[in-house]
Amino acid sequence: xxxxxxxxxxxTLAGESHGGALVAVIDGLPAGLAVDTGYIAKKLALRRPSxxxxxxxxETDDFRIVSGxxxxxxxxxxxxxxxxxxxTRSSDYAALAGIPRPSHADYTAHVKxxxxxxxRGGGHFSGRVTAxxxxxxxVAEYALAEKGVKIATHILSAGGVSDxxxxxxxxxGDMDRVAGLSFPVADPDAGEKMKEAIAAAKESGxxxxxxxxxxxxGLPAGLxxxxxxxxxxxxxxxxxSVPAVKGxxxxxxxxxxxxxxxxxxxPFRYENGRVVTTSNRSGGIAGGITNGxxxxxxxxxxxxxxxxxxxxxxDLMRGENTGITVGGRHDPCIVHRAAHAVTASCALALxxxxxxxxxxxxxxx
Numbered sequence: 463x464x465x466x467x468x469x470x471x472x473x474t475l476a477g478e479s480h481g482g483a484l485v486a487v488i489d490g491l492p493a494g495l496a497v498d499t500g501y502i503a504k505k506l507a508l509r510r511p512s513x514x515x516x517x518x519x520x521e522t523d524d525f526r527i528v529s530g531x532x533x534x535x536x537x538x539x540x541x542x543x544x545x546x547x548x549x550t551r552s553s554d555y556a557a558l559a560g561i562p563r564p565s566h567a568d569y570t571a572h573v574k575x576x577x578x579x580x581x582r583g584g585g586h587f588s589g590r591v592t593a594x595x596x597x598x599x600x601v602a603e604y605a606l607a608e609k610g611v612k613i614a615t616h617i618l619s620a621g622g623v624s625d626x627x628x629x630x631x632x633x634x635g636d637m638d639r640v641a642g643l644s645f646p647v648a649d650p651d652a653g654e655k656m657k658e659a660i661a662a663a664k665e666s667g668x669x670x671x672x673x674x675x676x677x678x679x680g681l682p683a684g685l686x687x688x689x690x691x692x693x694x695x696x697x698x699x700x701x702x703s704v705p706a707v708k709g710x711x712x713x714x715x716x717x718x719x720x721x722x723x724x725x726x727x728x729p730f731r732y733e734n735g736r737v738v739t740t741s742n743r744s745g746g747i748a749g750g751i752t753n754g755x756x757x758x759x760x761x762x763x764x765x766x767x768x769x770x771x772x773x774x775x776x777d778l779m780r781g782e783n784t785g786i787t788v789g790g791r792h793d794p795c796i797v798h799r800a801a802h803a804v805t806a807s808c809a810l811a812l813x814x815x816x817x818x819x820x821x822x823x824x825x826x827x
Contacts, residue, residue, distance in 0.1 A: 465586075467700055469691065470817035473598045473810055479547070479583030479590040486543040486594030488530070488601060490817065493538030497531055498604055505600040506545075506593060508644045509802040515645075515660040516793050521548060523593055543597045547590070560779040561786050565767035572778065589705045589796060592803040599806020602813040609816070610680040613809055615801040616640040617647050618760060620672030621659025625652045630713075630742035632677040632756055641805075645798045664794035667770030671706070672797035674804055675760045678812065681746065683737075683754035685815040692750025693757070696815055700807035701761055704800055709762035713745025728755075759808075763800050768792035 466474040470490050477484035506523040523545055530541030559581070562568035567587035571579040579585055603613060614637035618625055625647045628636060640646035647653035656672075663670045686693030698710050718726045721743075728739035728748075739755050746757035768788045775786040793799065 467703065467810065468814045471602075471810070471814045473595070475591055475594045477545075477547075477591060477594065478580045478585040479588035480585075481547060481580065483547060484543075484545040484591055484594045486545070486598045487540050488542075488598050489540040491530070491536045491538070491541055491601070493536055495536040495601075495605055496608070497527070497534060497536060497541070497601055499527070501604055502597055502600040505596050505603070505802065505806070508642075509593065509596045509799055510644075511793065511799065512644050515657055515664070515795060516799065521590070521593070523597075525597055541598075541601065543594060545593050545597065558786070558788070561775050561777055561784060563767060563786065563788055564773050564775055565764075569778075583790075584705075587705065589799070589803075592704060592800075592806075595703070595803050595810070596806045599803075599809045602809035603806070605813055606809055606816070611678065611812065612637055612641075612680055613676065613678050613805050613812075614638070614641045615646060615674050615676040615805045615808075617645070617653075617656065617797055617801060618673040618675040620656045620795060620797045621663065621670040623652055623655040623659055625649050625656075628675055628677045628758065630756070630758065632679065632758070634679075637677055637679070646801050660795040663765075669766035669769050669792075669794045670797075671763050671765040672795070673760055673762055674797065674801050676758070676804060676808055678746070678757035678808065681752045681754065681757055681812070682819075683752055685812065685819050686747065686751040687818070688750050691815075691818070693747045693752055693815060694750060694759075696811045697759065697808055700811040701759075701804055704803045704807055706763045706766070706796055706800060707761050707804070708764050710759060711761075712747055712757075712759045714743040715745075715760065718743060761804060763797045766793050766796050 465476065466472050472489045474487045510523060525543050525545045528542050528544055530537050530539045562572065566584060568581060571585065571587060583590065616625060618627060626649050636648045640648055645653055660670055694712050701707055701710055714726060726743050728741045728744050730737055730739055742755050745759060746752055746755040772785055772787050775784055777784045
């Protein structure tokens with residue numbers, strides 16, 4: 463059983479959706495790193511549900527840092543977050559005992575843990591656990607920002623409505639604009655149409671998914687390894703830990719498959735004494751290593767599997783087929799909330815790669 467991500471800087475997650483608290487432990491941080499608790503609180507607030515397009519469960523996320531911090535800076539020991547659960551309603555799941563919800567982790571968790579898993583609200587598999595990722599990711603984002611690295615994620619599409627793309631070379635204005643929004647879109651009109659589509663799905667008892675686009679600027683060339691710990695694979699590893707993410711692509715992604723080499727290649731040139739590329743179809747990564755251009759990736763987020771419509775399932779205790787109608791409090795779309803968990807996951811992966819880069823940096827010639 464493993465709940466830890468990272469090589470040099472690691473994150474371990476503990477806790478369940480309806481348990482007493484969530485716990486996130488970051489190990490490997492250097493001593494003396496500034497930790498801004500106000501910044502962490504802001505990031506957690508962006509992830510929380512808001513309005514009619516989110517679940518009615520309201521958690522305050524009043525976190526505590528119980529180790530690894532002294533007078534606002536890391537001590538070099540594990541930094542531990544505790545985030546209490548205060549708005550649980552476990553009775554909503556009593557009627558579902560032994561009946562796995564379609565496309566949730568209920569069945570696979572039951573098989574893996576032999577029926578000893580906590581099934582309430584998805585237990586350890588719940589999106590609620592991403593609060594720990596966002597808290598830890600805020601520490602990583604803050605550290606990266608001090609190196610001049612900026613990360614932003616927006617909703618490229620949701621419910622059949624599209625926002626304008628960051629493009630191959632995202633503007634600082636678009637990145638700054640979406641970074642402070644709980645429903646992050648570059649075009650406010652597109653955002654309103656998305657919310658209408660989400661509300662319509664909720665009214666019909668259904669849900670919708672979407673695509674998130676993330677941009678990272680300010681990265682140096684040289685982060686990542688050529689094979690198993692490539693920049694893409696480390697980011698993908700972290701991002702796929704966000705529930706409902708089902709696909710990821712970097713740069714031109716799958717569309718590169720229909721291009722010719724002359725279209726897909728990124729030509730080099732010198733600009734103010736620095737090597738740059740004139741296009742960015744590779745999304746800032748070549749050979750698994752950052753090339754100094756903006757890092758661009760997109761990920762697909764599936765529709766929320768908890769819907770009010772009747773569905774087919776099985777009764778594991780009786781060994782027979784059965785119908786199911788999921789009650790409780792659920793999001794008709796989690797794309798906007800997942801955006802902040804994706805940003806945090808990306809930050810954690812990049813900070814880990816930075817640590818590896820510093821540890822293995824070649825000597826000066």
